Amino acid sequence: MPGSIRNRVAILGMGCTRFGERWDASDADLIVDAAYQAFKDAGIGPEEVQAAWVGTSTGRTGMTISEPLRLQYIPVTRVENACATASDAFRNACYSVAAGIYDMVLAIGIDKFKDSGISGLGDGGTPGPSHSMIAESTPPRSFAMLATTYFAKYGLSYEEGKHMIGRVSWKSHQNGMRNKNAHFQGNVTMDQIINAPMVSWPLGLFDCCGVSDGCAAAIITTPEIAKARKKDPVFVKALQIAMAPRDGNFTQNFDFLHVEATVRAAERAYEEAGIKNPREEISMAEVHDCFSITEAVTMEDLRFSPRGKVRDDIENGFFDLDGKLPVQLDGGLKCFGHPIGASGLRMLYEMYLHLQGRADELLNPGFPSRQLPNPKLGLTHNLGGAPDGCAIFVGIVGLEGA
Amino acid sequence: MAGIVSFGAYIPYYRLPRGVIGQMWGQPGGRGEKAVAGSDEDPVTMSVAAGLDCLKGIQTKTINALFMATTCSPYRERQCANIVANALDIPRASRNADFTNCLRAGTSAMLCALDAVKAGSLNKVLVTAADMRLGGAAGGDEQAFGDGSAALLFGNEKVAVEVEGSHTFSDDLCDFWRDGDDKFIRHWEDRFGREEGYLKIPAEAVEALLKKCNTAKGDIAKVCLYGANARVQATLGKKMGFKPEQLQNPLLDTVGDTGAALPLMILVAALEEAKPGDRILLVSYGNGSDAIMLRVTEEIKNLENRRGIKQHLNIKKTLNSYGRYLRWRDMISLAPAARPPAGAASMSAQWREHETAIPLYGVKCKQCGTPQLYLSQSSTRAHICLQCQARDDFEPYRFADKPGTVRSFSHDFLAGGIDPPATAAVVDFDGGGRGQFLMVDREPDECQVGMRVEMTFRQLRHTMGAHTYFWKCKPVRD
Structure with a gap:
C-alpha cells in the first residue's frame, strides 16, 4: 500500500442518539440530535464544518442531512455500502482530511426503519434493476x-x-x-x-x-488541530x-x-x-x-x-x-x-x-x-x-x- | 414406422388420503388417496418434470416441436408449451403448441404429433400432458381429482411403441364444463353423461378402430381406458367385451383423475410392464373419444431407467392436513402477511435472461475449466470467470440435469410464503459449480449437510398476473 492513515487524522468529537424503536423521532430529529452532540463534543459550531459525508441506506442524496441541519452549500456526499455504510462515510471523510483538502469535516450515519411497518428488513433485496427470476433470501x-x-x-x-x-x-x-x-x-x-x-x-x-432507528456522528480533523483543542483526542x-x-x-x-x-x-x-x-x-x-x-x-x-x-x-x-x-x-x-x-x-x-x-x-x-x-x-x-x-x-x- | 420413442411421467410428492377430506366434511372418504401438486407446482412445472423423465439420455436439441396438453393452463393467453420447451432446453426453432379445454387434449396432441412425424414435417415431437383440476370444497370432484403428468416423445427412429391406427369421434356432448370465470367444473346430471356419453362414445370409437385395424379383442394385452370413476370404468371395460385382467389399472385409487393427463399416465404405466409384441389399446374420453392402437417393439427394453409411474407412485409423502391443502390451492382466506409484497417480475429482463435462467445454464471456463452459475437479481449471464477472471471465454454448461450435494441449508420462518418454512440450500453440483436454491418436497427433519438433491422446475412468484418460474432442489429419492 502506498500510504497509511495511521495517526494522520483524529476524532475531535462524536455524538450518538439513543437507538431503538424511535416512534417519537423522525430521521431529521435524529440527525440534528447526533450532529449537535458531535458539534458540542468537538467544541465547534456547524459553520466550521467544511464538508460532510452521510451514510444512509434509506435516505436520498446529501440533502438527507443538509436539509435538516440547514448546512450552507458545503459539499455533502451520500454513501451507501450496506451495513458498512457509516464506516465508509467515516473512511471517506478521514481521507479528505488526510489529503489536506479539508481540516474539519463531518461523518454522519442515519437510518430510520421503524416507520416501514414490518419487522426486519423485508426480503433483503437490493433496489435497482431486477428480473425477479431468482428467489430473494432473507x-x-x-x-x-x-x-x-x-x-x-x-x-x-x-x-x-x-x-x-x-x-x-x-x-x-x-x-x-x-x-x-x-x-x-x-x-x-x-x-x-x-x-x-x-x-x-x-x-x-x-x-x-433487531432493526432500529438511530443516528451517530463524528467530527474529524487534523492531529494538530485535535491536539490544540482537546487533551485526549x-x-x-x-x-x-x-x-x-x-x-x-x-x-x-x-x-x-x-x-x-x-x-x-x-x-x-x-x-x-x-x-x-x-x-x-x-x-x-x-x-x-x-x-x-x-x-x-x-x-x-x-x-x-x-x-x-x-x-x-x-x-x-x-x-x-x-x-x-x-x-x-x-x-x-x-x-x-x-x-x-x-x-x-x-x-x-x-x-x-x-x-x-x-x-x-x-x-x-x-x-x-x-x-x-x-x-x-x-x-x-x-x-x-x-x-x-x-x-x-x-x-x-x-x-x-x- | 412413426411412433413413441420414449416415455416419462410425474406424480407430485404429496398424497392426500380421501379419508382426510371425508373426515373434514363428515362424509365417507373415498377409497385410497389422491396426488396433490405442491404449492409451487402447476401444469407447466409438471410438464417439465415428466419431460425430464422422458428425455433421459436424449439430446434435446434434436426435438423440433413440443405439444403441451392441459385443461388447467396457468394462462388464458401466453403459450405454456414455450415455457416447458425452454426449461427442457428444446431449441427455439420448435413448433410449440398448447392443446387445451378438453379432457381429450392429451390424446389429441398425441395424434397431431404422430401425423406430423409420419408426414415428415417434424422429426421429433415431445407431447406433455399435465392436469390439476380443482374440485370445490366438500364436493365429489374434490375427492376424485388428482394431479400428475406424462410425456411421450414421438419420432421415426428407435420406435418403442408403434401406432397401428386410431379412430376419433368428436361429439359436443356437454356433460361437464367450465366457462372463463369458473373456478370449478359444472356438471349436468350424472346419468346423462354416463348413459349417453362415457358408456357409449368410447365403445363406438373402439369398435370402429378394431374393425379398421382388423384386430380381435383377445389380441390386446392391455386396454388403457380413461375413467373418472373406477366402478364405471370397469363397467365400460366389461361392456366393450374386455376381461378385467386386460384393463390397465386407471390410477384412480393412487393418483386420482388427472384429466387430460390420465390416459397418457395409464399408458406409461402399461408400457412399464409391456413386452415386445404386446398390443395396447389407449382410449380417452371428453367431448368425444380417441381410440389408439399401439404395438410395443424390442426398443422398449432401452427405456427402463425412467421413473415413470411405477417409481413415482412410491416416492410419496402423506399429507395429513386438509388445511395445508386448502392453503396450497388458495381455497381459504389467510391472515394477511406482515411482509412487503414481492416486487413485480420484469418481462424484459426475463426475456433477456431466458436462455440461461430457464434451462438453468451456467458456463464452463475454457481457460481453467471451472463450471459456474451466475445468478444475481439483475443478470444470469457470466462475463468474468470467478476462478481465473478470464473474460468472456466460456462454453455453455447446463446445471438442470446435474444432481448435487447440500453444503449448507436453513429453514426460514421469516420469509413467509404459502408453505413455510422456506428451506434454502447451498448445492454443490456433481462435476463442479454451486448454487443456492429453495428446497421443496422435503421434511425439515430430514435435511442435513451432505444430503443428495436434484433440480426441479417450479413456480417462484406470481405478480401482476404473471407466473415466474425457476429451478429449486429436492431430495433424490430413488
Missing part, C-alpha cells in the same frame, strides 16, 4: 448457513451449537443492560435465548439483532474496506465457515496499524453481530480466536465485558440496535468513549461501571451483505501513542 437465512456448516464441520450437536451461539447473545444482553441508550436493555437468560421461536433454523429470535490507526466478488454461492471453494472479506480487510488493517497479534494487542472491539453466528465466525476471521476454537473463548467468557478481549461493550447490534446506515459510527462512538474514559456517561443507574480500565486500541467491523458476498469494513482507532 438476512437470517443467509447467515444461518454459517451455523449449519459450523455445527457440521466441528461436530457440534444442535444443543452444543445452540449453546455456543446463545452464549454470544447472552453476553451482549449483559452489556446492553448497562447501557441507557441501547435498544434492548432487558435481562435475558440462556434458557430464553436457546428456546426462543425459530426465525431461520438454527437461528432463533435471540440469535438475531482519538486517532485513526487503520481504515480498510474489502469488497467480495460475491462468489460464495457459486464456487465450491467457499466453505461457509468464514467470511473471506473479513479476513482480507482485517489483515490489511493490522498491517496499516502495525499490529502483529490482534488477540493480545487489541483492547476491545465492536463487530458486526447481525446474528450470533456472525460474531462467532468473525472472532476467528479477525484472529481473536484460533480457527475452529472460538467456542472455547465464547464459553469461557473471553469476550465478556470483564474478559480478556471485551466485544460488543455497548450491547452490539444485538442489543444497542442496528439502524444500518448508522451502525459503523455507533461502534466507533463506543470505542471513542472507552478510549476517553467516558463510557459511564451512558451507564444505566444502579449497574456496575462499564468503563474498561486503560484501553489502548479499539477495533470496529461491519459486514454488509451475506457470508457468500459482502462489503467488509475493519477500522482501528486508539490513543496517540498506541
